[in-house]
Amino acid sequence: MSLKQISVFLENKPGTLHTMTTALAQNGVDMRALSLAETKDFGIVRLIVDNVYAATTVLKDAGFIHSLTPVLGVMIPDEPGGLNQVLQVLNEAAVNVEYMYAFLGGADADHAYMIFRVQDGEAATAALTSHGIRLVDQDEVAGL
Incomplete structure (x- = not known):
């Protein structure tokens, strides 16, 4: 089970990020x-969006270079050591984490979400999943 992450390549100059977010916002x-x-x-902006097809179409039409990457969305208990529990499972399975980032969402306040890019x-x-950790x-x- 994976999510599709959109990676957008942007020039590092004032206004470029705003131009990208404006295009996405104007198209819902x-x-x-x-x-x-x-x-x-x-x-490199890495995005998880509600509608991948619409986002990639908007980005293409606006002239932004982008790619799709499979990533994992993992529910993390919102408690001390919640992330550590997930990383322990990945460590025991010898899975290398290339990068990760977090986001909050939904009405359930007892967890957060992490996006993981892993080698395997x-x-x-x-x-x-064998340890009861829920993927989205x-x-x-x-x-959300």
């Missing part, structure tokens, strides 16, 4: 999670 795309990494000349999505999914799919994220 709701961002669920966002991560921004930068270098001197460019940035199938092994991560198997390990997490694209439809569930769209409904």
